[in-house]
Amino acid sequence: MDGFGHLDGISAPGRLAGPDESITAEELGLAARNHGLPLEALRYEVTPPGLHYVLVHYDIPAARAEDWRLTVDGRVRTPLSLDLAALRSFPAATHRVTMECAGNGRARLAPRPVSQPWLVEAVGTAEWTGVPLRLLLAEAGVGDGAVEAVFGGADHGIERGVEQDYRRSLPLAVAGGSDPEVLVAYGMNGAPLPPQHGFPLRLVVPGWYGMASVKWLNGITLTATPFTGFQQVEAYRYRQEADEQGEPVTRIAPRALMVPPGFPDFMSRARVVRPGAVLLEGRAWSGHAPVERVEVSTDGCRTWSDAALTGPVGNGTAHAWAWRSWRAHWTAAPGSHELGVRATDATGRTQPLDQRWNRGGFGSNHVQRVSVLCAPESG
Amino acid sequence: MDGFGHLDGISAPGRLAGPDESITAEELGLAARNHGLPLEALRYEVTPPGLHYVLVHYDIPAARAEDWRLTVDGRVRTPLSLDLAALRSFPAATHRVTMECAGNGRARLAPRPVSQPWLVEAVGTAEWTGVPLRLLLAEAGVGDGAVEAVFGGADHGIERGVEQDYRRSLPLAVAGGSDPEVLVAYGMNGAPLPPQHGFPLRLVVPGWYGMASVKWLNGITLTATPFTGFQQVEAYRYRQEADEQGEPVTRIAPRALMVPPGFPDFMSRARVVRPGAVLLEGRAWSGHAPVERVEVSTDGCRTWSDAALTGPVGNGTAHAWAWRSWRAHWTAAPGSHELGVRATDATGRTQPLDQRWNRGGFGSNHVQRVSVLCAPESG
Numbered sequence: 114m115d116g117f118g119h120l121d122g123i124s125a126p127g128r129l130a131g132p133d134e135s136i137t138a139e140e141l142g143l144a145a146r147n148h149g150l151p152l153e154a155l156r157y158e159v160t161p162p163g164l165h166y167v168l169v170h171y172d173i174p175a176a177r178a179e180d181w182r183l184t185v186d187g188r189v190r191t192p193l194s195l196d197l198a199a200l201r202s203f204p205a206a207t208h209r210v211t212m213e214c215a216g217n218g219r220a221r222l223a224p225r226p227v228s229q230p231w232l233v234e235a236v237g238t239a240e241w242t243g244v245p246l247r248l249l250l251a252e253a254g255v256g257d258g259a260v261e262a263v264f265g266g267a268d269h270g271i272e273r274g275v276e277q278d279y280r281r282s283l284p285l286a287v288a289g290g291s292d293p294e295v296l297v298a299y300g301m302n303g304a305p306l307p308p309q310h311g312f313p314l315r316l317v318v319p320g321w322y323g324m325a326s327v328k329w330l331n332g333i334t335l336t337a338t339p340f341t342g343f344q345q346v347e348a349y350r351y352r353q354e355a356d357e358q359g360e361p362v363t364r365i366a367p368r369a370l371m372v373p374p375g376f377p378d379f380m381s382r383a384r385v386v387r388p389g390a391v392l393l394e395g396r397a398w399s400g401h402a403p404v405e406r407v408e409v410s411t412d413g414c415r416t417w418s419d420a421a422l423t424g425p426v427g428n429g430t431a432h433a434w435a436w437r438s439w440r441a442h443w444t445a446a447p448g449s450h451e452l453g454v455r456a457t458d459a460t461g462r463t464q465p466l467d468q469r470w471n472r473g474g475f476g477s478n479h480v481q482r483v484s485v486l487c488a489p490e491s492g
Numbered sequence: 493m494d495g496f497g498h499l500d501g502i503s504a505p506g507r508l509a510g511p512d513e514s515i516t517a518e519e520l521g522l523a524a525r526n527h528g529l530p531l532e533a534l535r536y537e538v539t540p541p542g543l544h545y546v547l548v549h550y551d552i553p554a555a556r557a558e559d560w561r562l563t564v565d566g567r568v569r570t571p572l573s574l575d576l577a578a579l580r581s582f583p584a585a586t587h588r589v590t591m592e593c594a595g596n597g598r599a600r601l602a603p604r605p606v607s608q609p610w611l612v613e614a615v616g617t618a619e620w621t622g623v624p625l626r627l628l629l630a631e632a633g634v635g636d637g638a639v640e641a642v643f644g645g646a647d648h649g650i651e652r653g654v655e656q657d658y659r660r661s662l663p664l665a666v667a668g669g670s671d672p673e674v675l676v677a678y679g680m681n682g683a684p685l686p687p688q689h690g691f692p693l694r695l696v697v698p699g700w701y702g703m704a705s706v707k708w709l710n711g712i713t714l715t716a717t718p719f720t721g722f723q724q725v726e727a728y729r730y731r732q733e734a735d736e737q738g739e740p741v742t743r744i745a746p747r748a749l750m751v752p753p754g755f756p757d758f759m760s761r762a763r764v765v766r767p768g769a770v771l772l773e774g775r776a777w778s779g780h781a782p783v784e785r786v787e788v789s790t791d792g793c794r795t796w797s798d799a800a801l802t803g804p805v806g807n808g809t810a811h812a813w814a815w816r817s818w819r820a821h822w823t824a825a826p827g828s829h830e831l832g833v834r835a836t837d838a839t840g841r842t843q844p845l846d847q848r849w850n851r852g853g854f855g856s857n858h859v860q861r862v863s864v865l866c867a868p869e870s871g
Contacts, residue, residue, distance in 0.1 A: 123863075124759070125759065125760070135515055135516060136514055136520050140515070141519075141523060142761045143759070146761075153552050153554075154552060162541045163543075163689075164687065171756050175532075220520060232524050234524055270757065271757040276755075308536075308540055309533075377550050377649045378650040378651070379549055379650065380504065380522070380607065381518055381521075382518070383503075484502075486502055
């Protein structure tokens, strides 16, 4: 980990923003590259191309489909090296999956972890098509003693002084599972993967935060010991202190988001609605279990009422790993209002009103609050 | 303009950031929604879907192609109301166009105008397909005394206290011109427009900054007097003082950008290259005239050498309004370096080394500088 001491000047340790420290130039640099889902795009059940959130750790690699190979090796009986045609010869599956960045909500935390500064919009839902990973593992044959599958991507960079290709692992039971069924995906919404979503090949792990769904996937290695790479044991841990081991970031905590009603001010993004009936609507999801309840507040999260829920409800149903739709009716009266929405899943997990802080800003799912001014039409 | 005084609390006048004021929460809110071109995507001659810059003033409207109508009215002989089928019955044209946001570079200015905080990446090149506007104007018949065409979009919001649909105008000679040929576009890169790029219909004005290319286009009105709407006379003016009339923002100033070489640090985005031969490459464009020269500096903009240029070179040639490609060879020696690149077009316009400041942060094209650390492989 210290081989890049001479890179210290360009690759600093993780840190927290100071008490009054605004967004830094480096955070802005990331925000200009990566992007969230504009919240009005929650209206689309499947997110159209270009609106799904994107987080690229390093650079989008220059990839040619015709040259791409996926190797499957390590503790397997028969190592594989597959081109795209070989992958397409396996039975294909398509899953509608809601994916969310583990750092979603980070920029709302205090103190703010300095990294990609997401507010609440790092989410999207796509139809991913590819080969179920369990079929590839069966083809290679899981060898004795294998406990994890390590996934390697082609994106290369430095993070906190460590030069690396992006790599993450999954326990073998998750990697080879059928619910959720992990995909080695070559299609998104019926088309080849766009470059920023992993062209030509990526992992898709339904129910897990996005860091598990390795993009530009070129290698799968079965190992006899848990993977200890940077993205597994340094990054993506729930920690209160910098020097503790922490808990791994895995599945997506429940969250509901609202299409902000009415229309916005350009700069503040504050909303204006007209007095009278206002439809509130949005989406809700959880990586632990189906969302069973969505509640809406129109009085600054003091009182709540149930929203109507539609969409996939349970494991094994179509789109079980995609968001559900919710809607509620509000009668807006002139004045300022604060709306809120929260989801609860079948395990009883729900969204807190206040932040549950951790050093990396991961899994932050305290409720979205939307300020709305109800104003009559002017002349 | 004062009918929305009661909206003052959510819709403030334009302002400049203070001397030590970092990026604000409101600027971050815009940066999380809108996005630039990740600079490594300069490698694609035509920008793939989702990588082209996006700036949405208000919300992306919910639009149904089957309900959409484009009206052409005002000073015309025959007012038109056209659905998409009617528009597709006109002869279609496809133009490859480099589009750039007028505010590109704004966040590099000091003092910084507080608005969408672009660094250098608000650009993209697409193949736009649609009806030449001149054919629609001929169909409607330009009436006596018409001097401008006013274009209305369906996106609705408030800006500096003024509630509005987004609207912009063009002089009639530009609107009906054939070089550049303005399009009423329904296709982007061979597919229907994505929602964020104006689905189902937008204007495309080659050579002009993006504010002219009105999205979600639903109306064209020919007028006998110049349009005085917000986006024409309040926003998008070159001004030194808030109270001056200023000059209109029109065509794109020349700019060259570089694919940052080597690989990045995640947080700082600083680059690392290995010692030896490094290919430098990127794109260059101008809305005034073809780019005729691109120069590269590897010593912090002290000395310059010519890059090799390829691609469309003149009016009337295919893709005349698209960026050109440039490349140069650099032999990197261990240590820190600052790279720079600048374009000069056939009118002699070029890029300054230092900012040319204006209050809106428009047309800012001082040279991109890329910090690179050249370091041998460790271990």
